[in-house]
Amino acid sequence: MELADIINPNNLVYEKPKLLTENTMHYCPGCSHGVIHRLLAEVIEDMGIQDKTIGVSPVGCAVFAYNYLEIDWQEAAHGRAPAVATGISRTNPNKVVFTYQGDGDLASIGTAEIMHACNRGENMVVIFVNNGIYGMTGGQMAPTTLLGQVTATTPNGRDAGRNGYPLRITELIAQLPGTSYVTRQSVHTPATIRKCKKAIAKAFQAAIDKKGTSFVEVVSTCNMNWKMTPVKANEWMVENMFPFYVPGDLKDSSKNDPESYTPLKN
Amino acid sequence: MGELRLMKGNEVIAEAAIRCGCDGYFGYPITPQSEVMETLMDREPWNETGMVVLQAESEIASIHMVHGAAGSGKKVLTSSSSPGISLMAEGISYLAGAELPCLIVNVQRGGPGLGTIQPSQADYWQSTKGGGHGDYRLIVLAPSSVQEMNDFVELGFQLAFKYRNPAMILTDGVIGQMMEKVVLADYIPRLTDEEINEKYGSWVTNGRKHNRQRNIITSLEMDSVRMENNNLRLQKKYARMEEEDVLFEEILCEDAEYLLVAFGSSARICQKAVDQAREKGIKVGLLRPITLFPFPQKPIAKLAKQVKGMLVVEMNAGQMVEDVKLAAGCAIPVVHFGRMGGIIPSPGEVVEALEQKLIGG
Ligand SMILES: Cc1ncc(C[n+]2csc(CCOP(=O)(O)OP(=O)(O)O)c2C)c(N)n1
Numbered sequence: 039m040e041l042a043d044i045i046n047p048n049n050l051v052y053e054k055p056k057l058l059t060e061n062t063m064h065y066c067p068g069c070s071h072g073v074i075h076r077l078l079a080e081v082i083e084d085m086g087i088q089d090k091t092i093g094v095s096p097v098g099c100a101v102f103a104y105n106y107l108e109i110d111w112q113e114a115a116h117g118r119a120p121a122v123a124t125g126i127s128r129t130n131p132n133k134v135v136f137t138y139q140g141d142g143d144l145a146s147i148g149t150a151e152i153m154h155a156c157n158r159g160e161n162m163v164v165i166f167v168n169n170g171i172y173g174m175t176g177g178q179m180a181p182t183t184l185l186g187q188v189t190a191t192t193p194n195g196r197d198a199g200r201n202g203y204p205l206r207i208t209e210l211i212a213q214l215p216g217t218s219y220v221t222r223q224s225v226h227t228p229a230t231i232r233k234c235k236k237a238i239a240k241a242f243q244a245a246i247d248k249k250g251t252s253f254v255e256v257v258s259t260c261n262m263n264w265k266m267t268p269v270k271a272n273e274w275m276v277e278n279m280f281p282f283y284v285p286g287d288l289k290d291s292s293k294n295d296p297e298s299y300t301p302l303k304n
Numbered sequence: 305m306g307e308l309r310l311m312k313g314n315e316v317i318a319e320a321a322i323r324c325g326c327d328g329y330f331g332y333p334i335t336p337q338s339e340v341m342e343t344l345m346d347r348e349p350w351n352e353t354g355m356v357v358l359q360a361e362s363e364i365a366s367i368h369m370v371h372g373a374a375g376s377g378k379k380v381l382t383s384s385s386s387p388g389i390s391l392m393a394e395g396i397s398y399l400a401g402a403e404l405p406c407l408i409v410n411v412q413r414g415g416p417g418l419g420t421i422q423p424s425q426a427d428y429w430q431s432t433k434g435g436g437h438g439d440y441r442l443i444v445l446a447p448s449s450v451q452e453m454n455d456f457v458e459l460g461f462q463l464a465f466k467y468r469n470p471a472m473i474l475t476d477g478v479i480g481q482m483m484e485k486v487v488l489a490d491y492i493p494r495l496t497d498e499e500i501n502e503k504y505g506s507w508v509t510n511g512r513k514h515n516r517q518r519n520i521i522t523s524l525e526m527d528s529v530r531m532e533n534n535n536l537r538l539q540k541k542y543a544r545m546e547e548e549d550v551l552f553e554e555i556l557c558e559d560a561e562y563l564l565v566a567f568g569s570s571a572r573i574c575q576k577a578v579d580q581a582r583e584k585g586i587k588v589g590l591l592r593p594i595t596l597f598p599f600p601q602k603p604i605a606k607l608a609k610q611v612k613g614m615l616v617v618e619m620n621a622g623q624m625v626e627d628v629k630l631a632a633g634c635a636i637p638v639v640h641f642g643r644m645g646g647i648i649p650s651p652g653e654v655v656e657a658l659e660q661k662l663i664g665g
Contacts, residue, residue: 088512089511089512089513089514090511091511092376092509092510092511094372101524102524104520104522108512108518109511109512109518110508110509110510110511110512110518110519110520111509111518111519111520111521111522112371112372112375112402112509112520112521112522113402113520113521113522113523113524114368114371114372114398115368115371115394115395115398118364118365118368118371118394118395121360121364121365121366121368121369121371121372122368122369122371122372122375123372124358124360124365124369124372125328125330125368125369125370125371125372125373125374125375125376125380126372126373126375126376126509126510127372128328128356128358128369128373129327129328129356129372129373129376129378129380130376130378130497130510130511133376133510133511150361150362150364150365151361151364151365151368153361154360154361154365
């Protein structure tokens with residue numbers, strides 16, 4: 039069979055979402071950011087909300103997220119995306135606002151901002167990409183780095199006595215009354231990618247319905263800084279990250295406790 | 305004519321914000337400016353004009369909330385006092401870098417550190433020379449009365465939007481806490497989303513419209529040639545402010561042989577000092593910079609050719625005096641008199657300093 043027979047419009051089962059720009063992504067091959075961007079593009083496109091969605095990109099590898107999705111974007115200072123998103127969403131209550139943050143951004147320098155935005159129940163979506171490490175600055179320890187994990191600043195492995203314990207920030211977030219949907223996903227297989235897309239869509243729907251904050255953690259790989267091939271990184275993630283960062287829904291107020299959340303008064 | 309009231313400076317900031325069509329206030333309490341948010345919360349402007357008022361978890365969060373709202377073309381402000389403004393320095397640098405308009409009110413208190421809750425003017429350098437990182441400038445307005453606290457809210461927004469740059473009202477605990485009569489402005493309606501799109505559609509992020517490209521607000525640029533170009537554009541903007549928007553007041557300067565230079569509450573004290581000195585036969589005038597940036601270089605340079613010396617009175621260890629020296633050149637003495645730590649100098653002390661440091665010396 040010729041290549042042209044295979045790459046043929048009739049055989050097309052999966053198209054590039056129109057919302058993804060033509061820009062070549064700067065992410066390392068094997069990185070999860072690209073897949074998650076694509077899912078965001080698909081969800082926003084499917085929901086037809088591109089004209090009223092504003093993204094807030096982080097400091098970290100995804101700092102340039104605004105180069106890849108054809109929507110309005112603001113870039114925030116390190117950790118402050120939830121505050122920036124609060125400012126946008128409070129003064130534009132009919133728009134859909136989301137932040138896109140790494141674990142260093144969200145769970146380290148920005149812990150105060152994420153806790154309080156979620157606790158106030160800001161109507162917004164948080165996409166939290168947890169790759170257990172600081173990607174952009176060269177692979178230092180993050181709050182989410184596992185015990186024993188080797189990073190640039192824990193060259194002999196993270197030691198609880200010296201470096202403290204890994205932080206399950208999503209479990210904390212799920213406790214907050216302002217959040218309506220808190221879930222932990224991954225994008226390492228076609229099946230988990232599909233599940234993750236559903237979770238993102240649900241999160242956006244909750245924001246549109248003004249149900250408060252929706253929080254989607256995506257447990258991810260950083261094969262470059264983990265110093266592994268993409269395939270090995272995925273295996274390492276399943277073996278080491280999943281037992282500690284257990285995938286699944288942590289809170290879904292549409293199912294079990296719709297009364298737990300009092301909507302924001304603007 | 306607007307409504308006449310007796311109000312505190314801090315209360316007036318809140319009232320003026322509501323009346324000038326403000327879309328949002330994000331803040332965190334600190335003395336001596338807590339009445340700004342307290343007044344807003346009491347007035348409940350969300351019922352009246354739709355203005356959002358939010359008590360943030362910190363000054364860091366409040367300035368970044370301002371960043372988000374300002375990026376969507378809204379008219380937003382925050383207020384704080386010295387230690388809080390230090391926390392906001394990160395956000396202010398980002399706002400300047402992203403070229404976003406907003407209003408920041410600093411009701412100064414004594415520092416450094418936690419300092420005192422008494423008034424001070426020791427944040428002059430921080431406000432006019434940076435405070436955050438990078439080459440940037442704020443538009444800095446220094447009111448010396450409760451009336452000006454009112455007037456500078458709308459003026460601050462006008463200048464902020466004219467230049468797409470953060471503006472600051474730099475005041476202190478004297479003016480913030482003082483009660484005076486004030487003529488309030490008439491209400492201006494908030495802009496609708498359509499009006500925002502019409503005016504600022506080329507840059508705001510409030511949802512990509514069919515008739516415009518998506519907008520991106522960022523202060524990031526990895527290419528250093530392009531980053532230098534951004535900086536050159538900013539510098540051009542600051543130069544334009546110096547050409548077009550310098551504000552100052554001259555009191556009894558026509559025949560002056562000596563000049564007092566002072567801003568804000570110090571300028572009020574100096575007004576009295578001018579009267580006292582003139583009663584003694586000393587011909588002294590007062591130049592009051594109203595915009596601390598852009599700084600009134602030219603009028604000071606002009607007066608430097610007329611007077612024998614200048615005394616710069618500030619409630620700090622000597623900050624604005626450096627700018628006055630630069631403007632005046634080396635031909636005449638320019639000296640500083642100041643009290644610190646929340647102590648307010650008396651008019652008599654100013655006259656004494658004038659006699660000892662300039663006339664006698
Ligand atoms: C105030 C401040 N401190 C530090 C940095 C440097 N910095 C850039 S990215 C980053 C860590 C990002 O890690 P993470 O949020 O996990 O995202 P990733 O790069 O892994 O996607 C740091 C510390 C910065 N830009 N600003």
